Amino acid sequence: MAPRLQLEKAAWQWAEMVKPEDITREHIELAYRVAVSACKRGACRRNCRGNPNCLVGIGEQSWLGEIDENAFHNIDDPNSERRDKNTFVGLTNLGATCYVNTFLQVWFHNLELRRALYRFQNSRAEGHNMDSDYEPRTICEHLQYLFALLQNSNRRYIDPSGLVKALGLDTGQQQDAQEFSKLFLSLLEDTLSKQKDPNLQNVIQQQFCGQFSYVTVCNKCGRESPLPSRFYELELNIQGHKNLTECVTEFLKEEKLDGDNRYYCESCQSKQNATRRIKLQSLPRTLNFQLMRFVFDRQSAHKKKLNTFISFPEVLDMGPFLGKEEKCTYELSAVLIHRGVSAYSGHYIAHVRDAHTNDWYKFNDEEIEKMEGKKLQLGIEEDIAETAKSQTRKPKCSKGYHCSRNAYMLVYKRQMEEIDQTETNVEVPAFLQKLVDQDNKKFEEWCNEMADMRKQSVDKGKAKHEEVKELYELLPAEDGQSYEFVPLEWLKKWLDDSTAIKEIDNKSRNIILRNIIHDLPYLFHFVQALGC
Template sequence: MKQLVKTMAPRLQLEKAAWRWVESVKPEDIGQEHIELAYRISLPACKRGNCRRNCKGNPNCLVGIGEQTWLGEIDENAFHNIDDPNSERRDKNTFVGLTNLGATCYVNTFLQVWFHNLELRRSLYQCYNSRAQEHNTESDYEPQSICEHLQYLFALLQNSNRKYIDPSGLVKALGLDTGQQQDAQEFSKLFLSLLEDTLSKQKNPTLQNVIQQQFCGQFSYVTVCNECGRSSALPSRFYELELNIQGHKNLTECVTEFLKDEKLDGDNRYFCESCQSKQNATRRIRLHSLPPTLNLQLMRFVFDRQTGHKKKLNTYISFPEQLDMAPFFEVTKDQKCVYELSAVLIHRGISAYSGHYIAHVKDARTSDWYKFNDEEIERMEGKKLQLGTEEEIAETVKSQTRKPKCSKGYHCSRNAYMLVYKIQEEESLDPSKTIVQVPEFLQRLVDQDNHKFEEWCSEMSDMRKQSVDKGKAKHEEVKELYELLPARDGEPYEFIPLDWLKKWLDDSTATKKIDNLDFLCFHGKLHPDRVGDAKRVSQQAGQVLYERYGGGPRLDGSTLCQECVEQRCRVLRLKNQLNEDHKEVSNLVKRTVRNLCFKIS
C-alpha cells in the first residue's frame, strides 16, 4: 500500500498543480493560458537519466517508456524468438542423441549401447524385410514392426543430419508408457528376448543365432549330495550375470559370491536320485563359456521386506577397465576370457522408482569415451572414462561411506547399475570391421528425413531473417523517430496514447492502429482527465506515426476542450466554496457551544 501511495503521489501533485489557478479565475474568465495549464502543456520535459520511471502525469515526459532498448547497440537475437536452426544440426564426427519422451531415459541408454555394438547393428541391418522389398522403388514405406522401427532408428543414429532424433516410433511399437519409468534391467532382458525371437525367424541362418552368439553364455547349476557324493548338473544359459553388490567393495567379490557354494539343508534339502530321499547338499554355479559381449547387472534395486518396496543400494563398487574372467572357470584352449570395458550405465538418484539414466559408451572405432544423456552427448577428454563428475551430480544425500580410492585402471561408482565388457581383440581391430553399411531401403528413409530437416532449417532461417530484417528496420525507425517525438514550445503538437507508444517500442515486428476513442470527452475532444495517460509529441512525429500505422481520431492542439475545462473549473470552485462554508459553519458551532457552556457554568 505504501508503494502504491509513493507511485501515485507525483501524479496527484501534478493533477493539483494543473488546476490550482481555479481559485482565482472564474469560468467565464478562462483563457487559452488556463486551458493549457489544465492540459499541462507547459510542464518541463524530463531528460534521460533524471527519471527512474516514466512520469505518467506529465505528458511531456518521454523517458522510460521502452526507448532504452532501441537507442543503443542491439543484439540480433532480440529481434526474434526463433533459435538458430543450425543448433539442431549434427556436428561433424559426432553421434546423434535421443529425445526423452517423458520417462524414457532408461530406453535411450540401452539403445545407445546396442547401437554401438557393431555386430548387432550389422546383423539387424541384414534382417530380411518383405515389406521393404515390396516398396523397393517407392517412397511410401513406413516401419511397423518392432524390428523395422529398430532398423530405422539405428539408420537415423548413423546417418541423420539431426543433432538428436525422436524414438517415439519404436517406443510406441513396444507399447511403453512414456510417463512411467520402467525397471531398466527387466526392460533389457525382455527386449533382447524379443529381438532374439525376431531374428530366429529369419531365413538367413547366420542371423538366427546372432543374439546368442553375441550375448549368451553357458553355465550349470551343479548339486552334490553330502551323503553319497552324487553330482548332478542342470545346464542353463544366461544373457547377463546378476551380481549382488550388498556388502562388497569390488567386482571380483561380486563375481566370487555369484559362484560360491550354497548349502541346501533343513527345509531346503535336495532330493537325491541315488539316495531316493532328501539329503543335505551343496550347490554352486559352474561357468562353461562366456559371450563376446558380457553384460554384468549390478543389483542396485532390491526388494526391502520391511517396506514391501524396492530400494536402491548406494554401495560403491570398484571395477576394472580390463577384466580377466579366467580365475572363475575352467578355460578351454580356444576360450578367450580377457575383456575390456565398453559401456557403463548410470542411474542418478536415490530412489528405485525415480531418477535419471545415462550411458557412458566407448566408440569401437576410435576408443573415445562418450556420455549419452538423452539429447546431449559429451566426448570425454583423453580417451578416458570419467565418472567423477557424474558421482558428484548424483550425490543427493550425505553418504555414510566415503568414496574409496581407485587404483590405476579401475573405476569406482555408487550409481553404475550395468557394466558391459567386450572380449579383448588380440590384434588391432581391422578398420573394415568397424564399417557398417546402411541398407538402401533404410538409407532412402534417412534421406527423406534429412530432406525434411533441411527444408525445416531453410524455413526457420527465412523466418529468422525476416524477423531480423523487420527488427533492424524498426530499430532504425525508432532511433530516427524518437528524436522527433519531443514537442517544442510554440510548435504544433499531437497527443498519442502512452500505452500505444509502449507497445510500439516493445513490439519489434507489428503494432496496431492508434486508437484515441477512449480519450474523447462528450464534446468529441481530448478529455482533460485522460491527458495523464497520453504523451504530447511533435506534429511531425505524429504525422509519421499515423501514416505508418493509421488510426485516430487525431488529437492536436485544437482538440483541447474549453467546455470541459470550464465545467471542471465550476466543480472545483464549488468544492472549494463548500469546504470554506463547512469550515465557517464548524467554527460557528464551536463558538456557540463554548458560549452555552460558559453561561451554564
C-alpha cells in the same frame, strides 16, 4: 525546492493575480507548461512528472538501442537441432523412456550386432516408394532403421516412438530396466532365428549368450550331477561387497544342501547331504553383469534401491572364474546408471565407449557429452533429490578402476588379440541409406522453412523498429510548432510492442484549452502534430 515543485510554482504564479474572466490562451499554456524545454536523452533517468515535454523513460530504450534480432521472433535457430560434426545422435525421451534409450545406445555401439541387423532381410524397405514416408512394422525393421538414423542422420536427436509403440511400452510409466533388457533380447533372438542367414540366426547367442551349469555333488558317493543353463547376463548380489570380483566370487560360491534341503542322489537312491555350485562353461563376446540394486524389502513389502559403492575394473580377467590358466580378458564398454534414491522412479543414463576411438561418451536422452579429463568418472552421476549430507563418501579407487553407487549394469567386451580394422567399420546398406537420405531431406526442408520464417519475422521487426524510431524522433514539439495532447499511458503502450492500442480522438483539444485541468501535465504529454 524539488524540480517538480519548482515547475508547479512557476506554472501557477499568475493564478493569484489574474481574474478568471481575464485568463488567456497564454495563461493556460503556461499552466500546462507547454513552453517548458523538452528533456534530452541521458539527462533524465526516468520520465519527469510535471514536464509534459519530457519524452524520456516511457519505453523508448528498446527502440533506440542496438537491435536484438531475437526480440523479433520466438523461433529457435533450426541449426541448434543439427548434429555437430564427429558427434553421436541422441534419442528423444517420450516421457519415461530414458531406460529404453540407454539400452538402444549400448546396443547401437555393439558393432557386431549393428552389422548383423543391417543384413536383416527387409523387402518392404528395399522396395519402398520414396514418394511416401517409410513406416517400419516389425521390431527388427524398427531397430534396423533406428540404427541407420543413429549412424547417418543429420538430426541432433531422433524420435524412437515407432519402436516404443511396436514394443507396446507405456511411455508414461517407467518399467523395470533389467527385465526390459532380457525380454527385448529374447524377442530379438526369436525374430532373427527365423532368418535364412545362419550368421544372422545365431547373432544374439554369439554376442550375449553364455552357458553355466548347476553342479550338485553328493557327499556320500561323490556323484556329480550337472544341470546346464543359458544366460544373457550374470545377476550379482552386491550386498556386503565392495568390488565386482567379490560379487562374481559369491555368485559361483558353493552352497551346502542339508537338513530339509537335502539332495536326492540317483546313485544312492536316497536323500543325501550335498554341495551345489555354479560352474561357468562358456562366456559370450559381450558379457553383461546385472548389479542387483533393486531388491525386495520384506519389512516394507516394496522394492528398494541399494546405494552400495561397487568398484569395477576397466580390464577384467575372467580366466580364474573359468578354472583356466590362460587369460580370458574383457574390456569395459558401457556402464548403465540409475539416478535417484527410489526403485520406482529416477532417471537412466549410459556411459558408453566408442569402439572406433576408445573415447567415452555420456548418453542422456537428447544430450550427448564426451567424457574426458576430470569428467571421465565412469558410473558417477549425482542422485536426484538427495542432499549433500545424505550422500555417502566415495571410496578411493586404484588406477584402472572406477567406483559407483548408481551403476546397475556393466557391459564388458571380449578383448581380441588382433583387431581387424574392417571389423570396426560398419557401412549402412544402400537401401537403408536411401531412407536416411529421405529423412535428412525432410529435415533440411524443415530447417529452411524455419530459417525463412525467422528471417521474415526479423525483417518485419527491423522495419517496425526503424518506423518507431523515426516517429519517436519527430515527437518533441519545438517552439512555435503545432502540437497535440497525447495521454502518457497511450504513449507507453505504443512503445510497448506487446500491447494493442486504439486510435486517439483529439477533437476535445479545444475544450481542454478552454477548461484548466490541474493534473493534465501529469496525464498528457505534448507531441509535434507532424509526429501524430
